[in-house]
Amino acid sequence: MEILRTNAEMSRWRDECYRKKQTVGFVPTMGYLHRGHLALVEEALRRADQVVVSIFVNPTQFSPGEDLDQYPRDFERDLDLCRELGVHAIFAPEVEEMYPAGFQTRVLVDRVTQNLCGLHRPGHFDGVALVVTKLFCAIHPHLAVMGEKDFQQLVVVKRLSKDLNLGVEIIPHPTVRESDGLAMSSRNTYLSKEERQSALSLYRSLLAVREMVKEGERRVEVLIDRAKAIIEAEPHCKIQYVHVVDEDTMADIAEVTPMAVMAMAVFVGKARLIDNMRLWPG
Amino acid sequence: MEILRTNAEMSRWRDECYRKKQTVGFVPTMGYLHRGHLALVEEALRRADQVVVSIFVNPTQFSPGEDLDQYPRDFERDLDLCRELGVHAIFAPEVEEMYPAGFQTRVLVDRVTQNLCGLHRPGHFDGVALVVTKLFCAIHPHLAVMGEKDFQQLVVVKRLSKDLNLGVEIIPHPTVRESDGLAMSSRNTYLSKEERQSALSLYRSLLAVREMVKEGERRVEVLIDRAKAIIEAEPHCKIQYVHVVDEDTMADIAEVTPMAVMAMAVFVGKARLIDNMRLWPG
Numbered sequence: 153m154e155i156l157r158t159n160a161e162m163s164r165w166r167d168e169c170y171r172k173k174q175t176v177g178f179v180p181t182m183g184y185l186h187r188g189h190l191a192l193v194e195e196a197l198r199r200a201d202q203v204v205v206s207i208f209v210n211p212t213q214f215s216p217g218e219d220l221d222q223y224p225r226d227f228e229r230d231l232d233l234c235r236e237l238g239v240h241a242i243f244a245p246e247v248e249e250m251y252p253a254g255f256q257t258r259v260l261v262d263r264v265t266q267n268l269c270g271l272h273r274p275g276h277f278d279g280v281a282l283v284v285t286k287l288f289c290a291i292h293p294h295l296a297v298m299g300e301k302d303f304q305q306l307v308v309v310k311r312l313s314k315d316l317n318l319g320v321e322i323i324p325h326p327t328v329r330e331s332d333g334l335a336m337s338s339r340n341t342y343l344s345k346e347e348r349q350s351a352l353s354l355y356r357s358l359l360a361v362r363e364m365v366k367e368g369e370r371r372v373e374v375l376i377d378r379a380k381a382i383i384e385a386e387p388h389c390k391i392q393y394v395h396v397v398d399e400d401t402m403a404d405i406a407e408v409t410p411m412a413v414m415a416m417a418v419f420v421g422k423a424r425l426i427d428n429m430r431l432w433p434g
Numbered sequence: 435m436e437i438l439r440t441n442a443e444m445s446r447w448r449d450e451c452y453r454k455k456q457t458v459g460f461v462p463t464m465g466y467l468h469r470g471h472l473a474l475v476e477e478a479l480r481r482a483d484q485v486v487v488s489i490f491v492n493p494t495q496f497s498p499g500e501d502l503d504q505y506p507r508d509f510e511r512d513l514d515l516c517r518e519l520g521v522h523a524i525f526a527p528e529v530e531e532m533y534p535a536g537f538q539t540r541v542l543v544d545r546v547t548q549n550l551c552g553l554h555r556p557g558h559f560d561g562v563a564l565v566v567t568k569l570f571c572a573i574h575p576h577l578a579v580m581g582e583k584d585f586q587q588l589v590v591v592k593r594l595s596k597d598l599n600l601g602v603e604i605i606p607h608p609t610v611r612e613s614d615g616l617a618m619s620s621r622n623t624y625l626s627k628e629e630r631q632s633a634l635s636l637y638r639s640l641l642a643v644r645e646m647v648k649e650g651e652r653r654v655e656v657l658i659d660r661a662k663a664i665i666e667a668e669p670h671c672k673i674q675y676v677h678v679v680d681e682d683t684m685a686d687i688a689e690v691t692p693m694a695v696m697a698m699a700v701f702v703g704k705a706r707l708i709d710n711m712r713l714w715p716g
Contacts, residue, residue, distance in 0.1 A: 286598055289598050
């Protein structure tokens, strides 16, 4: 497994794959890998000849006051996990390599970034759009596998890849959950044992709401009230948002449609957790 | 010579070159080709195995009220000229192919777009940055040849290509001039015979100012006054700006340095003409 530190090394590795007529699969991560990431890697390994995983805690996607400095890191463990799975290359640039002195370019995706996390994390998706553009351009992979847990991010990256002709097929992967339903996240490490218990209310509320839709409820307002009530009944939980949006546009909707997704962000202790679920039955 | 109309066709053509281990040179244009463009094409043909010329009048780089609708076009003539030179492919997408319904991504280069044309053509360089990013990503050329007449554009594209890891070597090409010194431009076609005569004052003012620098003048204010006086002495000329800037940062400077460039935009009749020159002697 090669460990690449610069964009130039990364591009040379990619050129070598192209020369050998090998397809390149890519999994972008911020490291501190969990089973959710590993499922993405396995999917990439099934679909491409060569797989590169990026490990880069991207400062531009953190808002001021967020957990950039505390974000968990364990590079050696990440390498071991990737090596075990058979990953071919790791791209792990320093911040100065990605954003050297003189850097002054931004990539903005407009409409699909306005709602949900875009409302509450100013600049977050600008940072995501920028780093993903840079990674896609440096790596030029045939495909990238990304998790549905970061649902809005997935929509933003799909939009971006299409709009800028980046030519990368985006493969969505279902959210991987702990056995009790908690969505896997590097930030789960922030949770105390008690908070961990409270955090289960996110998934429970999504299941409850989907059940209501199955039984015929279509009024989004009613569904949101129900989800909020379930989460607010738990200690340690502070809801940031619960919305039901159209999967393509990220716009709020009033009635459940086949494109309806409930998405939520909840502070559980100091951990900001997100989760989401498609609501249409079947 | 192949004529490619979609990003998908363009990328397939490029992939074919890569498979044959051929290097790809690119010349972006808005068509209505003149000898200036042809010099860029010849330079690309010298440097790359395969050359693609794009012909696309990009609406996003025109400000409201500018000459988008009147911009001169002659596609068949452009094709003949490219064919004669031995161009391998033309990329000529429709506006709807480049900016389909749902399009919502922007690329902004910050500091180097603030001065000069960026001051007077709001949104112009946002449009340039966007279309160049899209073209570079669709074509993924090894190199692109661009003219120094569009001096600030060249700096913006260099910055962008580096910042986003587009991996395209930008080759600057000296401004090509008519025998009397007028910089070649598709917009010269707007000039009446009399205006054409007045338009020579741009080049004349640049030569005069460079001569002053050669003789020891370093005060930018004095140089700008002299250039303006030469241009304003002509009928039909209305100066938009005359600046002396640092070639890297595009910031105004007060004293001439080895990085000093005088850049100007002047309306001659309805034609907005730009020109520029390095001022350091030797």
